[in-house]
Amino acid sequence: MHKKSVVLLITLLILIALLFTACKPAVEETAAPQAKLEEVAPEEKEAEPEQPASKEPIKFGVIQPLTGPVADAGAYVVSGLKIGVDKINAEGGVCGRQLEPIIMDGKNDPQESVNAAELLITRDGVPIIMGAWGSSSTLAVMPVMERNGVPLIVETSSSGKITTPGTPGFDWTYRFSPMSLMESEAAAPYIVDKLGMTKVAILNVNNDWGRGAAEVFTNVIVANGGEIVSEDFIEQTTTDVLPQLTSIKNSNADSILITTGAGQIATILKQYKELGMTQTVLTTGGSNYPVAIMNLSSAEIAEGTYHLVFYVPSEYDLAGDPAVAKWYFEEYYKRGLPDVGLGESYRGFDGVHVIAQAMELAGCDLSPEALQAAIPLVEFKGLSGTVKFDEREGHQSRPNVYLTKIENGVMVVPDFQFD
Amino acid sequence: MAEFLQHLINGLMIGGIYALMGIGLTLIFGIMNIVNFSHGEFYMLGAFGVLTLFTMMGIPYLLALLLSAVFFLLFGAVVERGILRPLQNQPVDVAMLATIGLSIFLSNLALIIWDPTPKDIGMPFPLIGINVGPITLTPIRVFIFVAAMLLILGSHMFLRNTRFGKAIRATFQDREAAALMGINTNTVNMVTFSWGTSIAAIAGGLLGPIFQVFPTMGAIVSAKSFAVVIAGGLGNFPGAILAGLLLGVAESLGAGYISSGYRDAIAFILIIVVLIVRPTGILGKARRLG
Numbered sequence: 001m002h003k004k005s006v007v008l009l010i011t012l013l014i015l016i017a018l019l020f021t022a023c024k025p026a027v028e029e030t031a032a033p034q035a036k037l038e039e040v041a042p043e044e045k046e047a048e049p050e051q052p053a054s055k056e057p058i059k060f061g062v063i064q065p066l067t068g069p070v071a072d073a074g075a076y077v078v079s080g081l082k083i084g085v086d087k088i089n090a091e092g093g094v095c096g097r098q099l100e101p102i103i104m105d106g107k108n109d110p111q112e113s114v115n116a117a118e119l120l121i122t123r124d125g126v127p128i129i130m131g132a133w134g135s136s137s138t139l140a141v142m143p144v145m146e147r148n149g150v151p152l153i154v155e156t157s158s159s160g161k162i163t164t165p166g167t168p169g170f171d172w173t174y175r176f177s178p179m180s181l182m183e184s185e186a187a188a189p190y191i192v193d194k195l196g197m198t199k200v201a202i203l204n205v206n207n208d209w210g211r212g213a214a215e216v217f218t219n220v221i222v223a224n225g226g227e228i229v230s231e232d233f234i235e236q237t238t239t240d241v242l243p244q245l246t247s248i249k250n251s252n253a254d255s256i257l258i259t260t261g262a263g264q265i266a267t268i269l270k271q272y273k274e275l276g277m278t279q280t281v282l283t284t285g286g287s288n289y290p291v292a293i294m295n296l297s298s299a300e301i302a303e304g305t306y307h308l309v310f311y312v313p314s315e316y317d318l319a320g321d322p323a324v325a326k327w328y329f330e331e332y333y334k335r336g337l338p339d340v341g342l343g344e345s346y347r348g349f350d351g352v353h354v355i356a357q358a359m360e361l362a363g364c365d366l367s368p369e370a371l372q373a374a375i376p377l378v379e380f381k382g383l384s385g386t387v388k389f390d391e392r393e394g395h396q397s398r399p400n401v402y403l404t405k406i407e408n409g410v411m412v413v414p415d416f417q418f419d
Numbered sequence: 420m421a422e423f424l425q426h427l428i429n430g431l432m433i434g435g436i437y438a439l440m441g442i443g444l445t446l447i448f449g450i451m452n453i454v455n456f457s458h459g460e461f462y463m464l465g466a467f468g469v470l471t472l473f474t475m476m477g478i479p480y481l482l483a484l485l486l487s488a489v490f491f492l493l494f495g496a497v498v499e500r501g502i503l504r505p506l507q508n509q510p511v512d513v514a515m516l517a518t519i520g521l522s523i524f525l526s527n528l529a530l531i532i533w534d535p536t537p538k539d540i541g542m543p544f545p546l547i548g549i550n551v552g553p554i555t556l557t558p559i560r561v562f563i564f565v566a567a568m569l570l571i572l573g574s575h576m577f578l579r580n581t582r583f584g585k586a587i588r589a590t591f592q593d594r595e596a597a598a599l600m601g602i603n604t605n606t607v608n609m610v611t612f613s614w615g616t617s618i619a620a621i622a623g624g625l626l627g628p629i630f631q632v633f634p635t636m637g638a639i640v641s642a643k644s645f646a647v648v649i650a651g652g653l654g655n656f657p658g659a660i661l662a663g664l665l666l667g668v669a670e671s672l673g674a675g676y677i678s679s680g681y682r683d684a685i686a687f688i689l690i691i692v693v694l695i696v697r698p699t700g701i702l703g704k705a706r707r708l709g
Contacts, residue, residue: 010512011454068635071535206680232679237639239630242429243674250422263537263631270629274557276548296539296631
């Protein structure tokens with residue numbers, strides 16, 4: 001064979017190999033993906049009751065994307081989780097023991113998330129896991145949980161499939177982030193009438209989350225007399241959306257519905273501005289914290305856009321427990337954490353409280369079965385409303401959903417949604 | 420029609436960058452017989468270079484781009500001298516593996532230095548659409564396209580009209596004969612690799628402001644550069660330019676008219692079609708460089 005053909009053949013083979021791992025590019029070699037929380041300050045430890053036999057910390061698993069395109073969101077969830085863990089531990093821990101999360105990098109990749117879940121269960125023997133951020137990753141992890149009989153607390157994923165009876169792993173899965181359906185139901189009274197979204201172009205990320213959201217929002221828009229003009233799905237790594245936006249600009253769409261993470265929303269808005277578009281923009285999905293979007297584009301670019309969120313940090317009264325919301329807001333900034341992460345961080349805070357309360361409700365029996373039995377009894381007034389798994393056969397909680405708008409460079413909560 | 424023109428222009432603009440990435444990769448392959456899998460990481464580092472200089476240190480954008488280009492010229496020389504030259508008498512797959520290792524190393528290095536959070540470079544030009552007839556252009560896109568074309572033209576002139584360019588072309592045609600004529604082929608290798616590295620870094624610095632910057636951003640660009648180089652014919656300079664522009668336009672029209680979900684697949688469909696129809700690349704037998 002000609003030398004050049006050999007090189008071409010090898011190149012193609014390697015390229016194919018690299019493509020199959022494209023969702024998790026070149027981060028394999030990152031130092032141990034497992035990160036443990038710092039111990040709490042010694043004086044706080046001394047305050048605990050003396051129980052030498054059970055002093056060993058209670059471990060639980062966390063799967064979040066810590067590298068890859070949505071690593072920022074995972075880091076924010078983890079920062080909220082750490083605040084929650086520190087608060088619980090400082091107040092005496094759970095069942096007199098400290099909590100210790102074992103945090104694994106799932107990269108928001110289904111395969112990696114499954115590996116992380118297997119490791120957490122078999123290597124670390126955790127009785128409960130919180131994760132795995134994206135819907136596709138969560139759906140992949142669920143059967144693993146069922147096979148091993150370990151409950152999963154879902155903090156971010158929005159796909160309806162996750163809490164649909166019959167989905168593999170459903171019995172072991174409990175979700176407090178809203179389904180896209182709940183978001184769309186909350187937006188139903190105003191999406192067409194008040195926002196004037198009558199001819200809508202959908203531009204969503206191409207996964208279970210984006211596709212699920214497109215479906216339920218289509219139903220709501222159509223039911224309220226609007227219509228869907230076009231539907232585009234982009235990969236989470238896509239950076240150039242000019243082709244899609246050009247088509248939308250040249251259609252008769254009066255508005256764009258976007259479901260993806262803050263980073264990609266910022267990129268879309270930049271290019272929306274480049275084309276001089278004027279369509280109303282509404283983003284959904286809960287990873288669209290308006291401050292993060294402004295930070296990743298600019299206040300000017302994001303001006304006038306609408307965003308559905310589950311937690312409005314500065315409006316304490318909208319949270320499940322205003323006092324906790326106020327404490328959290330202050331503690332977050334006391335720790336010097338970034339503005340952009342606040343909107344997404346609440347998931348970790350509420351999540352660890354759900355886990356802690358389940359442990360207490362199980363009478364400190366930390367077996368996965370006891371926790372599974374206790375979770376439906378949990379009622380936690382947190383940052384995103386009250387977590388109570390009373391829908392979808394006791395597997396789904398209904399958090400708050402608020403419409404926010406970026407106005408003069410700040411996030412506001414328009415009044416008309418409360419009418 | 421207006422929409423078609425807009426898609427065409429969008430495609431040409433992004434295609435200019437694909438072409439720029441492609442010529443670097445194809446030059447390195449043509450001269451050094453190295454398939455450089457770290458090309459996408461040079462692109463990523465170029466974007467981080469501009470982020471650091473322009474966004475963090477406040478140096479004017481053009482100067483930041485220039486400084487970053489010069490830095491990566493040196494960086495490429497170091498990589499060539501330190502990693503690739505010692506391997507030049509080894510089988511071709513050894514250097515290939517070395518570049519895969521380098522790409523993993525570089526993206527993890529970026530992860531440590533800049534953390535995984537996507538970053539915004541900020542807009543160096545006002546973000547106002549200029550309407551030219553039915554199509555909308557922004558200063559940044561025009562700048563990116565013009566810069567890419569000037570760099571491609573510059574590379575071409577350098578190869579065509581300078582004494583050193585002649586040496587590079589001679590080395591490309593016949594390494595042994597060139598060495599016998601007194602050409603220092605090691606220097607030729609180093610200059611080629613530096614040049615390729617630097618233009619990949621410039622491409623990253625150019626596209627950075629309109630996208631986000633993060634450590635794994637090189638992966639998909641790397642894959643597309645290979646598509647361009649393979650479609651254009653390995654080592655074929657004009658082929659890479661043509662294939663780059665073609666890919667940009669095909670993606671833009673494909674995503675606009677067919678389905679955005681298949682957008683990234685278009686590059687690979689292009690490779691498959693070219694390999695079936697013209698296995699030597701779009702510009703077929705043209706073996707000369709420049």
